[in-house]
Structures are given as C-alpha cells and as structure tokens.
Amino acid sequence: MKVVLATRNQGKVRELEAMLAGIEGIKVLSFQDFPEMPDVAENGQTFEENAVKKAREVAEYTNLVAVADDSGLEVDYLNGAPGVYSARFAGENKNDTENNHKLLRLLHGLPMEQRKARFRCVIAIATPWGDIYTTEGNCEGFIGYEMAGDKGFGYDPLFYLPEYDKTFAQLDLEVKNRISHRARALEKAKSILLDLKERIEKETCGLG
Template sequence: MVKKIILATGNQGKVRELREILGDNDIEILSLRDFSEIGEIVEDGSTFEENALKKAKTVAEAVGLTAVADDSGLEVDFLEGAPGVYSARFAGTGNNDLENNLKLLSLMKDVPDRQRTARFRCVIAVVTPSGETYTADGTCEGMIAREMSGDNGFGYDPLFFLPDYGKTFAQLEPEIKNRISHRGKALARIESVLAEVIERVEMEQCGLG
C-alpha cells in the first residue's frame, strides 16, 4: 500500500529534498500544489516551531492526511539572529531569493570574516488528522560568503559557506547536503516517528487499528 503524506509547502525545492531524504519507501509525498483550495497559510509565529506547527495543523485538518511542515531560516550572529523567521521575506513581502541574498550581502559588506558566523535552523512538525503533534529541530553552522556561488539549492544556499567543505550549500552534492543540512538533521530525528505515525494512521483509516 502506498502511504500518503502532505508536505505543507508549495516550495518544490523542499519537496525534492524531502523525497531525496526519505528515499524510495512507498511514501507518496504531496504538496500544497496538489491542494490549491487550501490557499496561503500566514506564518505569523514568533518562532520556527510555532510556524511549523501552524502549517502542519492547518493542512492536516483541511485534507485529512498526516501533514509535515517545516519552518526554517538563516540566523546571522552579526545581525543578532536576523533574518530568522523572516528569512523568506527579508527584503520585503513578494521579493524573491535573489533580492533577499542581495540585501544580506549589503548588510554584511564590511563585516570581517571572523564575524560572519551564521547557522541554518529548521523545525519540522508532524501532525496527524486526529491532532497528534510531533516536532524535531536541526541546525547547521557556517559562514556568510562575500558573493553568491553555486546553482544547487534555493534560498540563502549560495551565500551559506561551509569551511570544512570549502563550498557553499549551493555547491554541495545533494547527498552530502541532505546528510549535514539543518533540514536533514531535523528529519533524521523525526523519521522513525513519521514512519510509525504514517503506518498507524493508514491502519486506522482502513479500519484495522
């Protein structure tokens, strides 16, 4: 039996990453692009966890499937943790990844290397149709580069430099990125819970629980 979950995002980059991390294990991953009637979910929480839980709960209630949502972003130490939960709209609502990156580069223009430390942070929430909730988090430490490099990834990946690899996130091979990324670490921490939850929900919906 093919099990279904819905990833509470329309970002195909995140959908692709989740598929790569979960691998081929009979789980069909849907996204908000498959349920246009849900509409935009306003991320008005003050933490990544609040936003992830809100998205997952909204979607699970709307479609009756186990929902997985993440909220993630970049925390720059020199900017006192900004852009944080505002990472996707750092340059203003409606702006794109390039504009967000250009704003960050401008703010960090004269900052010396030793003060360019940053991290990606991710919280993943899993919510079942009956309202059970689970969360896990993950971080990845790095530096803000002085120019964008690489074509893989999305968001701030071209600016997030990993000294141990000598590359930005956008230059890393997908299998390495998935292993060390904030999202990969968070998902690894919740993967066993997710598998158990999906199996149990499927059995309950088939009247076997």
C-alpha cells in the first residue's frame, strides 16, 4: 500500500518515514513525489481541523491513502499559544529562529515552573473513498531559557525535558521517535494503517 505524507516539511517527513519504516508492505511517499500538488490552506481553528483537511485533499488529489498531521506548541502561561499558529507565531514568512526568539521574549524572567508547555499532535488518515480517522499524542515539558541542540526543527531547541535534562533538539532521533507527540499519535495510527492495508489487499485480490 502506498501512503502519502501530506507535508512539505522535510523534518516531519524524516520523522514520519522513520516511524513507518517498521510497517511491512507500506511504501511511504511525500509531496516530493507529487511536485504539482497544490498547497492546502491551513485555516482551521484546531489541530484536528487542519489535519483532516490536509489528509482529505491530498487523498482526493493522489487517489491514495494520505497521512497528515497538524501539531504545535502550547504554553500554559500564554493560555495555549502559539497553538495552531505555531509555524507563524512571529508573523507570516518568519522562520523557526524568529518564532523561538519571540517565545523567549514573552517568557523572559519567568521561573521554570511557570514555563510549562506541551507539544500536541493530531494525525489524520484519509482514504480515496472518503474515510477519515484521527489520533492524538502529547508530550509534556518546559520552555528552556535558551536554544540548545541541532537535531530538531521548529521549537525543538527550546522544548526542555527534565527527565532527560535535554531539549528535543539534543535527543537522539531514536529516543525522540519513541516519546514525541508525533510518535505517540502515529503509534495509535499504525493499527489503522495496517487495517487499511489488509482491506486494500483483500479488495485487490477480489476478496473484499
């Protein structure tokens, strides 16, 4: 079964490919395999709305099973911001570094206990015949005082995990893929993908 990852973010592609690699019989494609695919406007008010919209539109365009995620950072002190606006927190066309610097300015001077945050991820799976499935995963942590590490992207250099005494960007990929919000959401999604794979194989063999 071919599965299209509905993202142009190569960091997410690498993470999702690594997590799906253990599922036998599933070939992972991305937007690089469909260069003419139009962008999907992420204008939903929740992670779930954005993920479902992306997965549905990509499944319709490619006629393949599509996996989309929408994820972001929620900071308690900021009442859940940046949330769905995580990628453009510092403004349209801003980059990860600018987003991180804005977050540091907003939390300047706060003690660690007031810097609690979480990464939240919703994964949506859409089929060409119109089925939609969703899963969710969270990872709790704190916002550090400075960026550290070069193994991640987005807010990873600021997202501090006390139990490891490291930021997400300092963790080995193997560890990150086990504990991250995206890993937890995808772990739940794997059984859905396996069920879809069996369903497609049966239909292809004329047994469905």
